[in-house]
Amino acid sequence: MPISRLEGHILTPRGFVRGTLSVDDGRISALQGEPRNEYAVRHEGLPIVLPGFIDLHVHGGGGSDTMEGGDAVERIARLHARHGTTSLLATTMTAPHDDLVTALTAMGSICEKRRPGTARVLGVHLEGPYINAGKLGAQPDFVRPGSVEELHQLHALAPIRLITLAPEIPGNLDFIAPLLAAGFRVQLGHSAGSYEDGVAALERGASGFTHLFNAMTGLHHRAPGMVGAALAHARYAEIIPDLLHVHPGAIRAALRAIPCLYCVTDSTAAAGMPDGNYKLGSLTVTKCLGGVRLEDGTLAGSTLTMDQALRNLVGLGLEIEEASRRTATHAADFLGLHDRGRLERGAWADMVVLDANLQLQRVIVEGEEIELAHAE
Structure with missing residues (x-):
């Protein structure tokens, strides 16, 4: 159902206002209000x-995995929309070429046209196989050197928007320039590389x-590792704030x-699902006690949803405004998307409406109101 107007404490790029927001044809057409501080908002x-x-x-999510093909990504995008995610990158596993072809063939149509009730699938995050x-x-061992030919085929x-690679693999450093020239963004990960x-x-x-x-070399004061390179030099990095993958400190x-x-x-497919066994690419993983693991105990993705990520950040002491930037705006900026991840005139009407306890009340994707998870 399309919406035309919202009222409340609205987070704009200049801070919160108490006011109204209007929507026309899926985009924000007007926004006005009086400034409010965080105390007033809460x-x-x-x-x-x-x-x-x-x-x-x-x-994955809702029992489906991106590597399944078919309508799996549509089901995944529906589950995550119900938890406030309005846009996402469908992320692959390291896999044989033919398996990636199957997965991306199915992803193409939903990237081209968003289905009602789902998050916008902006494209693909190719996590491997160049790791x-x-x-x-938790990646299967189908790693191989970077291939421009394979990437263009996929x-x-x-649309591949983001590629994870390990820079220490021979040839991968020289692989970065042609990737950038072709319009891809490159992240470093699943890497045993050094700080250098x-x-x-x-x-x-x-x-x-x-x-x-x-899945990267850790920080040591005499060998800072890949983590040290990130902490010392990075402007952008992703982090999983489920409080299981990374200690709050x-x-x-x-x-x-x-x-x-x-x-x-x-x-993973286990997000939004009860405890049990699920697929992660070609692997079987088990959801139990809030985590997802391989048989040997290795963490294998998560069951996290982004509404809980926001609450976890606020629980660590961040103000709502900063937590919002780290669950929306910075990711949009990283992909060069200036009409998402912010509420201002002309931007897509992608919004979440929360109560004082930061529980989801409403989700709007490109002006369409989404049925929430607790309404199922």
Whole structure:
């Protein structure tokens, strides 16, 4: 159902206002109000209106996995919209070429046209196969050197917006420049590389880090590793704030060091589902006690949704405005999207409406009101 008007405490790029917002043809046509501080927003009892969440690392949800093909990504985008994600990147697993072809062939149509009741699928995050076999995490071992030919074949099937690679793999540093020239963005991850490898990749044009701290060389004061390169030099990096993948203290350190640190879920098919076994690409994973793991106990993605990510950040001490930037605006900016991740005239009407406890009350995607998860 399309909406035409919202009232409440609305977060604009200049801060909160108590006012109204109008929508026309899926975009914000007018916004006005009087400034309000965070205390007033939390205590005056009006709805809190924030930019819709943007998740650049989504493997699954609602029992479906991006690598399944068919209408799996549509089901995933529906589940995450019900938790406030208004746009996302469907994220692949490291897999044989033919499996990636199957997955991206199915993704192409939903990237081209958003289905009613779903989040906008902005494109694909290719997480591998150009990674380090020694830092697979929960990725299957189908790694291989970077291939421009393979990338162009896949990109013709569905728009690839972001590529994760390990810079220390021979040839991958030289691979970055042609990727940038072709319009792709490059993140560093699943890497056993050194601090120097990370810095060299940033100098070549890599611009982010995939699930910071996880599946990369850690920080040591005499060998700072890939984490050290991120903390010392990165403007952007993604982090999974489920409080299981990364200790709250490490999240706080990253928040102080990386200006545009943004949140992702790295969610799997188990998101929004009961405990049990689920697919993650070609692997079977188990959801139990809030986490998702391989048989050997390795963390294998998450069950996180972005509404809970926002609440976790506020629980760590962030104000709502900063938490919103890290669940929406910075991710949009990282992809160069200036009409998403912010509420202002001309932007897409992607919004979440929350109560004082930051529980979702409404979700609007491109002007369409979405049925919420608790209404199922």
